[in-house]
Amino acid sequence: MLRVIRREENGYHYLQTVFQFTDLFDEIGFEVREDNEIRFNYEHLDFSKEEDLIYRAITALKHYSNSDKGVTIDLIKNLPMGAGIGGGSSNAATTLVALNALWELNLSQTALIEIGKKIGADVPIFIYGKSAWAEGIGEILTPLEIKEEEFTLINPGIHISTKLIFESSELPRNSMLFPDKYFDQSRAINDCLPAIYHHYPAMRLIMNALNELNLNPYITGTGSCIFVPKMDAEQSLLLSSLAKEQGWELLPFKSLNQSLLYENAPIAL
CATH class of the missing domain: 3.30.230.10 (Ribosomal Protein S5; domain 2)
Structure with a gap:
């Protein structure tokens, strides 16, 4: 989730977002x-x-x-x-x-x-x-337990400028503030999509192709990486074929509620 609530006087944007x-x-x-x-x-x-x-x-x-x-x-x-x-x-x-x-x-x-x-x-x-x-x-943080799941990350090899997206006139800056801090699939909203699609039209074509495969794709932040939930065998085969044809990098991963930094390193705060 990445929602843009308003633009502050200092030029920064007030966001509501969910990190995992x-x-x-x-x-x-x-x-x-x-x-x-x-x-x-x-x-x-x-x-x-x-x-x-x-x-x-x-x-x-x-x-x-x-x-x-x-x-x-x-x-x-x-x-x-x-x-x-x-x-x-x-x-x-x-x-x-x-x-x-x-x-x-x-x-x-x-x-x-x-x-x-x-x-x-x-x-x-x-x-x-x-x-x-x-x-x-993104600095006012409240802990949130989210279901840990398997995904596939799609890297289409497009470099997107975060600065350009947040300065774009195509970026909505008036989303309603959610008062309740929880996440479910109904809140899987990315307000950056209009600006991404305007400045990087190839991203719209990629998302359309993934939607045609019923993969439920989601662009992470301002992009360009996209993640899709765990697929069945047929979907996996179709995505692999499309990725090979388009030159995309595919990386399977699991979502975690705790950073590996604190799980695997002898570091404590």
Whole structure:
């Protein structure tokens, strides 16, 4: 669910949205340095260092804490880039949480979320680590239990600019505020669709093709990734054939109500 309630005077949008985690992930390695240096064991080829949300998280944390420690970073990028599933935001959040522990800063979750929301609107949920109903720009979080299910993620390889979608005159900005914080299929609404379809007409064609297969597709956030619920054998075969023909990437996943960061890492807040 992603609903746009209004545009604030500061230019940000007041949203109501629902977040749930997946078992898909990038992998990040951290090695503490005592020389205050920030170094990377990966090249910044597809994006500059200044655009790297991991780098921005490190510098924001150093500025907030005045830590004199450094770090060397490794990254194995498994998630598709620029596809709207929160890969960069989750990496930034993981960096804040991990370095808070490794640099022995002992900052509270509230403090980390305050740092994180200045890096990106989706960073706080990954620090929070639990499925949630979110409001504001996405930083006002209320825990929410959602059914954990199997899905397939479809990455059509289209890069969508979130900035363009939220600045678009095609974006509705007057959805009714839901007073009750719960989620069911009747609330599986994405207010960004008119703007996405206007600026990226190929997305409408893709969604039409998936709807013709009765796959119940949903665009995640501003896109471009799409997810569909568990399919029967015939639907799975048809989707695989279509994906091969169109050059789409398919990734099966399970939705989770707790982030893998806190399940699989020796980190606690």
